[in-house]
Amino acid sequence: MKIQEIEIFAIDLPLIEPFVVSYDTYPSMPSIIVKMTSECGVVGWGESVPDDHVTGETPESTYAVLKTKLAPLLIGQNPLEFERIHELMDSVVRGVPAAKAAMDIACFDLAGKKLNVPAYQLVGGRYHEKFPITHVLSIGTPEKMAKEAAERVKQGYRSFKMKVGTEVQKDVERIRAVRAEVGNEIAIRVDVNQGWKTSANTMPVLRELEALDIDWLEQPVLADDIDAMVEIKSKTTIPLMIDEGLHGEKEMREIIAKRAADKVNIKLMKCGGIYPAIKLAHMAEMAGIECQIGSMVESSVGSAAGFHVAFASKAFKSVELTGPLKFSKDIGNLHYDVPFIQLNERPGLGIEVDEVILAELCQVSVVVK
Incomplete structure (x- = not known):
């Protein structure tokens, strides 16, 4: 199984009320969503929520590194080869853990769906x-x-x-x-x-x-x-x-x-x-x-x-x-x-993504093939 296409969506998730911590106040939550599609049509979803105070990344930098570095790198790779996927990502860019998490999560979702087992x-x-x-x-x-x-x-x-x-x-x-x-x-x-x-x-x-x-x-x-x-x-x-x-x-x-x-x-x-x-x-x-x-x-x-x-x-x-x-x-x-x-027994992450809501919350997106 090979990764054929990766779509990247920069979205803004609306909070019921602002989230306040010691270093910042969040009126909404920026997030980067990844849709990874294999050559056989299986789809895996991933997410990155960067935080410049914690991970050293911003939504803008994460979107850019996914678009220009990590997504092109993973096209044609086998998403079941988790160790190799991480070694490849580490070889082209140091750090950026939230960006890498989006790709990692999408690989696990895709792999679980392909093998018909939950990610755990x-x-x-x-x-x-x-x-x-x-x-x-x-x-x-x-x-x-x-x-x-x-x-x-x-x-x-x-x-x-x-x-x-x-x-x-x-x-x-x-x-x-x-x-x-x-x-x-x-x-x-x-x-x-x-x-x-x-x-x-x-x-x-x-x-x-x-x-x-x-x-x-x-x-x-x-x-x-x-x-x-x-x-x-x-x-x-x-x-x-x-x-x-x-x-x-x-x-x-x-x-x-x-x-x-x-x-x-x-x-x-x-x-x-x-x-x-x-x-x-x-x-x-x-x-x-x-x-x-x-x-x-x-x-x-x-x-x-x-x-x-x-x-x-x-x-x-x-x-x-x-x-x-x-x-x-x-x-x-x-x-x-x-x-x-209590987690369900569905394959991959076990959730469904509403692509209508995704499009509604999306601010910018790109497709990498």
């Missing part, structure tokens, strides 16, 4: 039956975040990821307000998105956070400061998770060697797709580090790809792929049974 069967088979879904609370006032949490508990959610990362003490007030509103039986995970910057800023509030019984503290310091994570880990009983500080094997080796985290947040957009994500999960498992599949607020395409990785490995203990729940209009039909998700 291509990376180890199904291990988990279902995952609970964590609702992500954007940064807001303590009162607003507490109110939203209470409403979501009524809908069945039993865990929250709180986005913080502004002034440290104000963030503690946000966490305290949500804990007071939902009680002690609801899980709270705190994601700082590098917002506290240093261990010096973080350590003074560790005692307060320990008293609030949070599940873990995620990326309080700048991404490249692994040593700061080591210092914080030595001073608290709260489990620490690294997110932006982990992209690929190089960072994972350092995290393992320095015992810098209890958990890691693996995102397909940071590491280059399904195949690299599975490699990182194997490394983490051997080191006794728990994994989460994280979200860059992808559509049903990228979110489904992340779920297939998580369902195939026992290293994954949590997921936060809630992008499709945040959009007022999505291009795919990934199904959630809130507060759980």
Whole structure:
């Protein structure tokens, strides 16, 4: 089987409400969708959601590198040869993990459809039956975040990821307000998105956070400061998770060697797709580090790809792929049974893409043959 044609669509996914994190506010979510067609007519879908703060890519640069570098390179290649596909992509352009993720995901979708198996069967088979879904609370006032949490508990959610990362003490007030509103039986995970910057800023509030019984503290310091994570880990009983500080094997080796985290947040957009994500999960498992599949607020395409990785490995203990729940209009039909998700048995990613909605949301597109 050979890749015959690749279409690239730059789209803008409409959010129900703005998504606010420490470093930016997103009124909508830019995304690059890839439609990969084989010579026998099988179609695979992929997605790239780049972020200049996290992956070092922009939507414009990603569209360009897909159009001029990666798509022409993969025409005529066998999409089932995942290792070789990544070696080829790495040989022509360094980095750009979100761009490579789009191609990787499309290859897995296409391969699964060709072989008539779900994508998770291509990376180890199904291990988990279902995952609970964590609702992500954007940064807001303590009162607003507490109110939203209470409403979501009524809908069945039993865990929250709180986005913080502004002034440290104000963030503690946000966490305290949500804990007071939902009680002690609801899980709270705190994601700082590098917002506290240093261990010096973080350590003074560790005692307060320990008293609030949070599940873990995620990326309080700048991404490249692994040593700061080591210092914080030595001073608290709260489990620490690294997110932006982990992209690929190089960072994972350092995290393992320095015992810098209890958990890691693996995102397909940071590491280059399904195949690299599975490699990182194997490394983490051997080191006794728990994994989460994280979200860059992808559509049903990228979110489904992340779920297939998580369902195939026992290293994954949590997921936060809630992008499709945040959009007022999505291009795919990934199904959630809130507060759980259970993947279907359909081949590939197991979703259908609505090409009418894709065309409606598309800003620019190109066909590479």
